[in-house]
Amino acid sequence: xxxxIQNPRYQVTQFGKPVTLSCSQTLNHNVMYWYQQKSxxxxxxxxxxxxxxxxxxxxxxxxxxxxxxxxxxxFLDIRSPGLGDAAMYLCATSRIDRGxxxxxFFGPGxxxxxx
Amino acid sequence: DQQVKQNSPSLSVQEGRISILNCDYxxxxxxxxxxxxxxxxxxxxxxxxxxxxxxxxEDGRFTVFLNKSAKHLSLHIVPSQPGDxxxxxxAAVRRGSQGNLIFGKxxxxxxxx
Numbered sequence: 258x259x260x261x262i263q264n265p266r267y268q269v270t271q272f273g274k275p276v277t278l279s280c281s282q283t284l285n286h287n288v289m290y291w292y293q294q295k296s297x298x299x300x301x302x303x304x305x306x307x308x309x310x311x312x313x314x315x316x317x318x319x320x321x322x323x324x325x326x327x328x329x330x331x332f333l334d335i336r337s338p339g340l341g342d343a344a345m346y347l348c349a350t351s352r353i354d355r356g357x358x359x360x361x362f363f364g365p366g367x368x369x370x371x372x
Numbered sequence: 373d374q375q376v377k378q379n380s381p382s383l384s385v386q387e388g389r390i391s392i393l394n395c396d397y398x399x400x401x402x403x404x405x406x407x408x409x410x411x412x413x414x415x416x417x418x419x420x421x422x423x424x425x426x427x428x429x430e431d432g433r434f435t436v437f438l439n440k441s442a443k444h445l446s447l448h449i450v451p452s453q454p455g456d457x458x459x460x461x462x463a464a465v466r467r468g469s470q471g472n473l474i475f476g477k478x479x480x481x482x483x484x485x
Contacts, residue, residue: 261415288471299376299461299475300416307470314472347415351471358404358471363415 260284261364263348269370270338278333278367280348289331290361291323292347300347306331307353335369343371375399376464378476387485391449395462395476398443402464406473407436407447410459419460420447452483 262281270276280289288307292300304313306325320342322334335342345368349361377396385391393407403424408416422429422436422445429436435448449456459480463473 263415290472292473297477299374299477300473301475302472305470305472312470349415349473353471358465360406360418360421361471361473362418363408365413365415 261348261350261362263346263364263367265367266365267368267370269372270335271372272340273337276335276338276369278335278346278348278369280331280333280364281329282350282362283329284350284352284362285328286350286352286362287328288351288353289325290349290351291331291333292349294345294347294366296344303333338369338371340371343369345369374476375402376462376474376476378462378479380479381477382480382482384482384484385452387454387483388451391447391452391456391481391483393447393449393460393462393479393481395445395447396443397445397464399464399466399474400443401467402474403467404465405436405438405445406463406465407434408461408463408475410461410478416461449481452481454483454485457481457483 290305291303294300303317325331345366347366348364351361406421407419409419410416420434438445459478461478463475
């Protein structure tokens with residue numbers, strides 16, 4: 258049973274053409290994360306939502322935005338993709354209660370190609 | 373500047389033997405550490421974790437050891453099985469963050485029959 262679902266699995270876009278990646282979860286977790294992973298590199302956190310509160314990492318480019326319309330869904334919008342934005346984008350969820358850490362559950366990722 | 377380092381990109385082990393995967397970190401603010409396993413075309417899957425107040429955590433064939441003074445952790449898999457072949461990444465959580473993981477680059481483990 259899929260718990261963190263990412264669509265599409267593969268996305269091809271043109272340079273400068275806006276693209277949206279989606280993530281949904283059936284775990285009812287209160288925190289959702291977006292990571293970017295480039296080839297041969299470690300995943301890097303872009304931002305996360307703690308409930309409805311958006312938290313941006315300091316070095317995430319303005320080109321990247323996110324929306325979380327409800328608990329289950331979270332979107333990653335890339336307003337003007339550049340060639341350097343080609344990467345695997347991973348969505349993850351976690352439940353944090355009273356500051357207690359719990360493991361993150363990851364989706365399968367969306368591989369973005371920019372032509 | 374990598375705060376979490378896995379210096380061995382790959383490791384090959386014979387089935388039935390012990391696999392030892394290593395990870396070093398630089399940030400003393402990390403207080404929780406996790407190991408993830410990743411198969412091709414899938415997302416990372418949580419394997420085992422350890423809090424900084426402990427030095428060992430065991431779950432079946434998997435044991436994680438933490439040496440805080442050396443800022444080093446290791447994952448032991450005993451006995452190794454061919455199905456364990458995957459990429460293993462360690463990750464650390466900063467104190468005061470909301471579970472934001474800092475990952476290492478991963479070590480590709482190959483267990484040969």
